[in-house]
Amino acid sequence: MDKIKTIIISDAHDMEGRLVEKGLQDIFSKAEVTLFNCSDLKIEYCIGCFSCRYKTPGKCIHNDGMVDILPHLVASDVIVLLTRMEYGCYSPLIKRMLDRTITFETPFLRTVNGETHLEPRYPKKRKLLTVAYDENIDSEEAVIFTHLTKRNAVNFDAEWRRPVFINEGEDIEKKLRRAYGDLLK
Amino acid sequence: MKKVIFLNGSPKRKRAVSEKFLKIAEDCLEGQIRGEKLYIYESEFSDGFFESIYEADAVVMALPLYIDCLPARVLEFMTESKEYLKNRELRRPELYFIINCGFLEYSQNDTAIKIIEKYAEKTGFDYRGGISIGSGAMILQSRKKEALEKVLQEMAQEVKAFYDTEEMQETTVRKINVDMPRFLFKAKADKLWVEAGAKKGLDKKALKAKYY
Numbered sequence: 001m002d003k004i005k006t007i008i009i010s011d012a013h014d015m016e017g018r019l020v021e022k023g024l025q026d027i028f029s030k031a032e033v034t035l036f037n038c039s040d041l042k043i044e045y046c047i048g049c050f051s052c053r054y055k056t057p058g059k060c061i062h063n064d065g066m067v068d069i070l071p072h073l074v075a076s077d078v079i080v081l082l083t084r085m086e087y088g089c090y091s092p093l094i095k096r097m098l099d100r101t102i103t104f105e106t107p108f109l110r111t112v113n114g115e116t117h118l119e120p121r122y123p124k125k126r127k128l129l130t131v132a133y134d135e136n137i138d139s140e141e142a143v144i145f146t147h148l149t150k151r152n153a154v155n156f157d158a159e160w161r162r163p164v165f166i167n168e169g170e171d172i173e174k175k176l177r178r179a180y181g182d183l184l185k
Numbered sequence: 186m187k188k189v190i191f192l193n194g195s196p197k198r199k200r201a202v203s204e205k206f207l208k209i210a211e212d213c214l215e216g217q218i219r220g221e222k223l224y225i226y227e228s229e230f231s232d233g234f235f236e237s238i239y240e241a242d243a244v245v246m247a248l249p250l251y252i253d254c255l256p257a258r259v260l261e262f263m264t265e266s267k268e269y270l271k272n273r274e275l276r277r278p279e280l281y282f283i284i285n286c287g288f289l290e291y292s293q294n295d296t297a298i299k300i301i302e303k304y305a306e307k308t309g310f311d312y313r314g315g316i317s318i319g320s321g322a323m324i325l326q327s328r329k330k331e332a333l334e335k336v337l338q339e340m341a342q343e344v345k346a347f348y349d350t351e352e353m354q355e356t357t358v359r360k361i362n363v364d365m366p367r368f369l370f371k372a373k374a375d376k377l378w379v380e381a382g383a384k385k386g387l388d389k390k391a392l393k394a395k396y397y
């Protein structure tokens with residue numbers, strides 16, 4: 001994992017989130033890590049204008065925190081998303097950022113797993129690891145999130161890794177260490 | 186008469202196809218319910234906004250699929266409405282959805298639908314199902330237009346009638362997309378973007394260019 005370019009995008013702003021964020025930084029200490037915490041950044045909503053498709057390909061109309069994130073996302077070997085779990089989905093903060101990654105794809109279609117999807121604008125062998133935390137994640141939420149992240153790995157043109165679920169009070173380091181081992185495979 | 190909130194969850198608001206789908210449902214309930222239209226991407230989430238939702242008998246939420254789930258502001262709406270509603274006496278307004286995705290297959294909406302269902306469960310809505318639309322941008326210009334209008338009308342009848350019946354109702358998710366082989370859908374969609382780019386002086390290669 002040495003010098004593997006890793007981008008960690010996090011929504012942590014409370015005690016629980018910060019603990020997991022710290023845990024991730026420790027586990028990835030040997031990699032070349034760039035951490036973005038969305039609660040420190042200003043990120044506008046995607047307004048669905050599609051300028052990034054046919055007016056200024058790959059470039060969004062908003063000039064905000066995404067301008068810092070995107071080049072790192074493009075260059076990354078490993079993408080780690082750290083999010084509070086809400087209804088089996090990402091937190092709104094992480095989702096604002098994700099909606100803006102539509103620039104990561106060209107306007108043109110390809111077929112993946114028997115469905116239409118967009119072609120990646122920046123093809124590369126990446127891996128996507130997601131870490132979801134909450135007081136108490138129920139098993140249905142975990143199933144929904146697992147499906148969702150599988151689909152999002154296609155958007156990122158990345159190999160999917162099984163998400164890590166962390167309930168309050170659980171052994172963060174142990175769970176993250178296992179996921180890290182999984183990433184090396 | 187039932188009070189029904191029509192909730193538009195697209196950032197494109199009045200220009201969204203979600204608005205068109207909502208309008209079809211709204212129109213066939215004209216005069217038969219008390220309707221109100223709210224825009225998730227326009228509103229500050231005031232107490233008044235959530236109070237309207239709380240007081241409704243039914244909420245019909247139309248939204249696009251964004252990155253295989255719900256648009257960011259719709260998630261914010263969910264988080265904040267849950268906070269607001271948890272302090273109120275349980276009323277269980279019915280929740281219906283109309284979700285549409287840009288790609289061909291309605292099956293792409295399945296995960297997002299599960300998220301809506303989970304939200305309803307955790308917030309105290311009476312989840313009533315809805316309509317899952319694939320090829321959302323194309324369908325109103327296709328031969329499936331009438332079939333789509335029909336399912337929207339069927340759902341509207343349920344929105345109107347639920348309290349008129351005594352029995353527990355089945356939850357229905359109606360699914361529809363254009364009737365077209367994938368290669369043809371791809372050819373059509375790709376052509377639209379090539380044409381849109383050409384108007385801006387950009388060829389296909391330029392549309393695929395790396396920016397970073």
Ligand SMILES: Cc1cc2nc3c(=O)[nH]c(=O)nc-3n(C[C@H](O)[C@H](O)[C@H](O)COP(=O)(O)O)c2cc1C
Pocket residue numbers: 046047048049099100102195196197200201202203204248249250251252253254285286287288289293321322
């Ligand atoms: C940020 C963004 C993400 C999108 N993600 C998806 C997606 O994951 N799958 C899909 O089929 N369409 C996706 N779309 C396409 C929209 O779902 C489609 O354009 C839809 O018809 C928009 O509906 P509206 O006009 O009601 O907003 C996305 C569009 C945007 C702008």
